[in-house]
Amino acid sequence: MEHALPLLRGKITPPPLPELLVPRPRLEASIHRRLDALPVLVVCATAGAGKTTAVRVALRDDPNVAWLTVDAADSSPGRLLTYLAASLGHLAPGVAELVQNVLAAQAPHSEVAGLLIEALAELGPVTLVIDQLDRVSAQHKPMEVIDGLVRFAPANVRIILISRTAITLASSAAPGSERIDYLIDRELAFTPEEAAVALDQAGGGADDVEAVMRSTGGWVVGVLFAGTTAEPIRMALQPEIDPLHAYLWAHVMQGLSPELREFAISTALLVAVDAPRATALGLERAEHYLTELRAHRIPAVWEPGGKTVRYHRVLRDYLLVLLERRPRAEVVALRTRFGRLLAAEGFMIEATAELLAVGAFEEALPYVEEAIVTLIDRLDFDVVEQWLELLADEGQSGSSPLTTGELLLAVAREEYWRGVRIADQLEALGQRESLAASSSRAAAMMIWCYYHACRTEDIAAIVAVAHPGAELEAAKYLLTLMDDRPDEARATMSLTGGSVAGLVARLHYWRGWFTQAAAPVSNAAADAVVRPWRIAALRAIGELEQAHQLYRRVESAGMLTAGLQGVVGAELFTDLGREAEARACIADGRAEARRIGSAVWDLFAQLSEAKLELRLRRDPVAARTVLDTLERDPLARVYDSTAEQIDTWYGLTHLLLGEHEAARRRLERAVRSMRASGRFLELPTAAVYLAEASWRCGDTDGADRHPDLALEAAKRQGTDAVLLRALREFPEVLSRRIDGLAETDTAWNRLGLKVLGAPPAGTASAGPVLAIAEFGTAALSIDGVEVRPRIGKCYELVAYLAGAGTHTATRAELLGALFDDADTAASRAYLRQVIHQLRSVLPDGLGPFIVDERVALGDGLVLRSESLQFEQSALRAGSNDPATRLGELEQALAPYERGVFLPKAKSQWAEERRSQLAATAAGLRFEAASLAYELGAFARAEALAGAVVEEQPLREAAWRLRMRIAAAVGSPDEVLAAYQGCVGALRGIGAEPARETRLLLEQLR
Incomplete structure (x- = not known):
């Protein structure tokens, strides 16, 4: 932003102190005290x-x-945020x-302000001053x-707001939110x-103090300039004239x-006046006038x-009033030159606004497209619409930068x-392809x-002539959802921030790259952009609580879109078992999809409804x-990515209805499409269903082959979560695959251990959280604040209720x-004391309560147990x-090892x-x-395997692993020792x- 310094210097630099400065220690102390x-x-x-x-x-x-x-001019919130940054x-x-x-992620301006100020939390004490x-x-x-x-200001940040008028903020209205103090005229005088x-500094006499105070009331500017004249101060010459x-x-x-007066009036457009910028406004002898002005004492x-x-x-302010009293043509000419100066310094938005304000529409056109891009990135949509309306009759329809601006606004x-509609109008005029060829x-x-209208022929026509650029490369990645073209563009796509990063994150998810889509982004800006599709990926890999928390945050920020509601929200609440909320998301998502003209989101929202019927009900x-x-x-089948999902869920429907051959046909088509295109979002699911359908149709080769295809796809996804979900629906697929194995230490065996247990419960609630830490020193906390009951049995009670x-x-x-x-009188009395003591340290209404011989915690309370997690x-x-x-795994074991x-x-x-x-713990250590x-990492492997056989000496697979480790480090004696250890452990049970x-x-050996 170095080129922007001439304009910004005057806005973001603390103003220099005046030459005549009256010491006011009482005022300085008051500001610091407040x-x-x-x-x-x-x-x-x-x-x-x-x-x-x-x-x-x-x-x-x-x-x-x-x-x-x-x-x-800083009233547009995106511009204000940019200057604040x-x-x-x-x-x-x-x-x-x-x-x-x-x-660029379309976060609401208030949330962006919160992220901006929270970014200062790691600094030392900071003071932000907003003047005027x-x-x-x-x-x-x-x-x-x-x-x-x-x-959202963190504790290390102080904010000073300087204003001529009273300031009212919504955040200061709620009881208990007293964060603001006021310094007003009376103390400033x-x-x-x-x-x-x-007066002494200004050249006046001490005898004038009483008269000056009487006429000005201590008004600072009035007092400072009273010494420039011997005439009495008159605050108003006529009632209709502003006294100031x-x-x-x-x-x-x-x-x-x-x-000199005319020079001052003409340069009032500039925040900081110097000779080069005054000359750019068309003023001659700028250095001379600045030197002359320096000799006068002015405010x-x-x-x-x-x-x-x-x-x-x-x-x-007064100089600008005088400027507007000049002949209109003169004012327009001066402000037009000012607009050109702003553009030369790189301030396209400010330049365009200045030119439009004086009706210099043709002068503004060269700067409009770049300015509109920035405005849209800032979410200042209202300003864009005002400009487009003003310039509606300017330029050529097809080549005008206004057309690109309209398209940008439509997508934003x-x-x-x-x-x-805009693209179709351009096509009717024969100008669509020429615009695509000139602007990526x-x-x-x-x-x-x-794409959202499923218009493939029009897409192909534009791609054929499109000008290269970053936006076009992201669009080409999008087109890999249409057919079986390779996703070569993925290698060049990154999540570094901006709207392109949001599109990339979305496509990572839809193609099945969950590791990339779900990974936290260290850059806070990029994280805000990709967050919506992190929710989708987190849901897919089973991290339901984290996904739900992020979804609620996006919802509260007003960032829910048709896709987030009809697809991400619907599937999240389906997995959480919350049918009413899932159906509401589908209905709202479909309504929004129809409003915005997205056939794609409408189709996928209907798929979400089918999945709800199959998986939840x-x-x-x-x-x-x-x-x-x-x-x-x-x-429905225009895009292969939609068609293969339709076939997948039709396949499951046929399976559940006993229509095995129909299921196999559908699923074979889905799997073939997914493999050809490299889209593996639902490939593990479809392959497991196909394995089951093949078995039921008597195709044993397919029943054996397709599970391995599912496992391979899961590896590409970076998680077994999708595969495990399908295997829990059809565990026979896993059983048959394990039965055919000669060894017992395979990936399928490890998957079997997870399928045997119930899937992790997906809990999500907005209620208070009671957490118990059970390993080592027990501890209870409510919403992160520790509570300490006097009776130790309280910890056991909470742990038992959690389980x-x-x-x-x-x-x-x-x-x-x-x-x-x-069950004695003494034990019953002790239990009552435990319940009473626990209730005394928890907030009112959270319990525990005794009703009809049952002990229960309050409704809406979230109970988190370290041992259950x-x-x-x-x-x-x-x-x-x-x-x-x-x-x-090491992170999971850390609490247990405490x-x-x-x-x-x-x-x-x-x-x-x-x-x-x-x-x-033994299972986790073995894995x-x-x-x-x-x-x-053989030393680490041996330490973990040794801990396993110490606690579970009959786990033969752990002894075999110790033998392999010993062989890997070249120790045949240890191989034999491990084998003998296994023999001795098993001998104990015959x-x-x-x-x-x-x-x-x-x-x-």
């Missing part, structure tokens, strides 16, 4: 009250100050990119940005003592020569070196019907709109009704578990990349629970040991090593 008490200070007073100077002086020794001076850039260099990319806020305070949208800053110093303007005319402007400050002046706001607002951006926008008849309606749509699933248990069950079936990690698929999965489960609990139930957890061996173990010994 900021120490509350993080936001509003300095609110009339023009010329010394607001800016008072704040500037109070912060002059603070190096961590960001300053933004606001103009009326620029002002903070010297303190947090990444915030400009953050704002740019989060806006009254320029935009009457408008709702920019004040939403300011409210977002105040609402000069005291008699300060006025005496000011009258004062400035009498005491400032009349002291300048006519030529202005000079930057170091004395060659650049910044008029005081009250003076600049997801009004694909509008983009299709326009070509990509037309492709995107036609297990109702193939209802699913067939949905699919029959869907397939009658002539657009009960419904979070309730009968009194008899609790006596049996926690008191070893001691540990057990679920054994069933969770996670990554199937060895290195990544090893890291996941200490014994509820070490102070002595009940039989606690002992049994420890045994269950030990078995889970980790196998992965460490595969990765060549058994001997399996044939597989004996053969392994022979091979290794």
